Amino acid sequence: MAILEVKNIKKSFGKTEVLKGISFSLNEGEVISLIGSSGSGKTTLLRCLNFLETPDSGTISVGDNVLFDGENSKALTDNEIRENRLHFGLVFQSFNLFPQYNVLDNVTLAPKLLKKGSTEEIEQNARALIDKVGLTEKIGNYPCELSGGQQQRVAIARALAMNPDILCFDEPTSALDPELTGEVLRVIKGLKESGSTMIVVTHEMEFAKNVSDKIIFMADGVIEEMGTPEQIFENPQSDKTRHFLQNSLEKI
Amino acid sequence: MSFLEVTSFLWDGFMVSLLIFAVTLLCGAPLGLPIAFCSMSRWKPLKVISKIFVWIVRGVPLMLQIFIIYYVPGLLFDFPLFSHVDRYVSINFGIADAGRILAVLIAFTINYACYFSEIYRGGIESISKGQYEAGYVLGLTKSQIFKKIILKQVIKRIVPPMSNEIITLIKDTALANCIMVCEIIKQAKELAATKALIWPLFFTGVFYLIFVGLLTIILGRVEKKLDYFKS
Numbered sequence: 001m002a003i004l005e006v007k008n009i010k011k012s013f014g015k016t017e018v019l020k021g022i023s024f025s026l027n028e029g030e031v032i033s034l035i036g037s038s039g040s041g042k043t044t045l046l047r048c049l050n051f052l053e054t055p056d057s058g059t060i061s062v063g064d065n066v067l068f069d070g071e072n073s074k075a076l077t078d079n080e081i082r083e084n085r086l087h088f089g090l091v092f093q094s095f096n097l098f099p100q101y102n103v104l105d106n107v108t109l110a111p112k113l114l115k116k117g118s119t120e121e122i123e124q125n126a127r128a129l130i131d132k133v134g135l136t137e138k139i140g141n142y143p144c145e146l147s148g149g150q151q152q153r154v155a156i157a158r159a160l161a162m163n164p165d166i167l168c169f170d171e172p173t174s175a176l177d178p179e180l181t182g183e184v185l186r187v188i189k190g191l192k193e194s195g196s197t198m199i200v201v202t203h204e205m206e207f208a209k210n211v212s213d214k215i216i217f218m219a220d221g222v223i224e225e226m227g228t229p230e231q232i233f234e235n236p237q238s239d240k241t242r243h244f245l246q247n248s249l250e251k252i
Numbered sequence: 253m254s255f256l257e258v259t260s261f262l263w264d265g266f267m268v269s270l271l272i273f274a275v276t277l278l279c280g281a282p283l284g285l286p287i288a289f290c291s292m293s294r295w296k297p298l299k300v301i302s303k304i305f306v307w308i309v310r311g312v313p314l315m316l317q318i319f320i321i322y323y324v325p326g327l328l329f330d331f332p333l334f335s336h337v338d339r340y341v342s343i344n345f346g347i348a349d350a351g352r353i354l355a356v357l358i359a360f361t362i363n364y365a366c367y368f369s370e371i372y373r374g375g376i377e378s379i380s381k382g383q384y385e386a387g388y389v390l391g392l393t394k395s396q397i398f399k400k401i402i403l404k405q406v407i408k409r410i411v412p413p414m415s416n417e418i419i420t421l422i423k424d425t426a427l428a429n430c431i432m433v434c435e436i437i438k439q440a441k442e443l444a445a446t447k448a449l450i451w452p453l454f455f456t457g458v459f460y461l462i463f464v465g466l467l468t469i470i471l472g473r474v475e476k477k478l479d480y481f482k483s
C-alpha cells in the first residue's frame with residue numbers, strides 16, 4: 001500500500017512555474033531517487049513535502065490522511081502545518097546542525113521539546129541512533145569540531161529521532177569533499193536495509209542505481225521519466241533522460 | 253583643596269555618571285528589542301515608522317536630543333516639566349538636579365535603545381534561514397525555534413558590538429553636563445571655576461579609564477563563555 005501519494009502538485013514563484021504537476025507514489029520501505037539537472041525543481045518538491053513551501057494546487061496524502069489539498073481553499077493553521085511536518089524528515093545539503101548544542105543534544109532537542117517520551121527514553125533512543133550513524137565517540141562534541149561527513153550523519157540521526165514516516169534527503173553529499181561522501185551514502189544505504197522509506201535527491205548515479213527501488217528523473221518542473229533503476233539507466237525512453245545521463249557520466 | 257577632597261568631590265559626580273550609565277543600559281537594552289522587532293515587521297507601515305524613528309534618533313546628536321527632551325515640554329505645552337520636577341524633589345527630598353537627570357535618562361534611554369535595536373536586528377538577520385528550517389522540519393513551533401535555537405546564536409553575535417556600545421555609553425554620560433547635570437566633568441569644571449584648579453578636569457579621565465578597564469574584563473569574560481561553539 002502506498003504510504004505517500006502525491007498528486008498533481010504545482011508550484012510557482014511569481015511568474016515562474018517551478019513544479020508543473022508532479023504525481024508519484026511511494027510504498028512503505030521503498031526508496032525513490034530524484035535525479036535531474038540543477039533548477040529542475042527537485043528541492044522545491046522536497047520543500048513542498050516538508051511544508052516549507054505551500055503548493056499552489058494538488059494533494060499530498062500520507063497513509064489515509066490527506067495532509068494537503070489545493071482544492072480545499074482554507075489555509076492550514078500553523079499547528080496543522082506542524083503536525084503535517086511530523087510525517088516527514090528532511091536532511092539538508094548544508095546540514096544545518098544547531099551549533100550551540102553537542103551531538104547528543106542536537107539529536108534530543110526536538111523530541112524533548114515535543115515531549116516524545118521520558119527523558120531517559122529519548123536519550124536512549126538518541127544514543128542508539130548516534131551509534132547507528134557511527135558517531136558514538138563524538139557524542140559530546142560540538143558541530144564545529146566535526147567533519148562535514150560527520151555533521152551530515154548527525155543531521156540524519158537528528159531527523160530519525162522524530163521517527164518520520166518518510167525521510168527526505170536534498171543532495172546530502174553535495175557539500176562534502178569527495179572522500180567524505182562514502183560514509184554518508186553508506187549510512188543511507190544502511191537505513192534502506194532497516195526498512196526506512198526515503199526520497200533522495202542525488203547526483204550520485206551509482207548510489208541511486210544501487211539503493212533505489214524507483215528513479216524519478218525531473219526536467220523543467222515535470223517528471224520526465226519514472227521507473228526502476230534498470231529501466232532508467234539501461235533503457236531510458238526520453239531523449240532528455242538519455243542526454244542527462246550521458247552528461248553526468250561524462251563528468252566522471 | 254587636598255587631593256582626597258578633590259577625589260571625593262569628583263566621586264560624587266561619577267556616581268551620577270554611573271547612574272546614567274546603569275539606567276540607560278537597564279532600560280535601553282530591553283527597549284531595543286521591541287524596536288528591533290518593529291523594524292523587521294512584515295507589516296510595512298510599522299516597519300517604515302520604526303525605521304524612520306531609528307534614523308532620526310541615530311542621525312541627530314545626542315546632545316541635541318537632551319536639549320529637546322528637556323526644553324520641549326516648556327516650549328510646546330508651556331509646562332516646563334523637568335524644572336518642576338527639579339524644584340519639587342529638591343524642596344521635598346533635598347535632592348538636587350532630579351528633573352534634569354530625568355530628562356537625561358529619557359534622552360539616553362531612547363537614543364541607546366535605537367542603537368541597541370540595530371545591533372539586535374543585525375544579529376537576528378545574520379542567522380541563516382537554514383537554522384529556522386531545520387527547526388521547522390523537526391516540528392518545532394516558532395517560539396521554540398527562537399528561544400532554543402536562534403537566541404543563543406544571536407547573543408553570541410551581538411556581544412562584540414554591544415560591548416563597543418556599552419563602552420561608548422559610559423563616555424557619553426559626560427554629555428549630561430549640557431543641561432547642568434552634575435556628572436563628573438561638570439564637577440571638575442566647577443572646581444576650575446570656583447577654586448582655580450584645572451588638574452581635576454584631567455584627573456576625571458582616570459575614573460573613566462578604570463571603569464572602562466573593568467567593563468572590558470567583564471565583557472571579555474562573557475565573550476569567552478560563548479566561545480565553545482562557532483556559528
Ligand SMILES: Nc1ncnc2c1ncn2[C@@H]1O[C@H](COP(=O)(O)OP(=O)(O)O)[C@@H](O)[C@H]1O
Nearest residue numbers: 013014018036037038039040041042043044045
Ligand atoms: N524561493 C524561491 N523564489 C523564487 N524562485 C525560486 C525559489 N526557490 C526556487 N526557485 C526557482 O525554482 C527553480 C527550481 O529550483 P530548485 O527546486 O532549487 O531546483 P533543483 O533543486 O532541482 O536544482 C529554479 O529556477 C529556482 O531559481
Ligand SMILES: [Mg+2]
Nearest residue numbers: 042043044171
Ligand atoms: Mg536543489
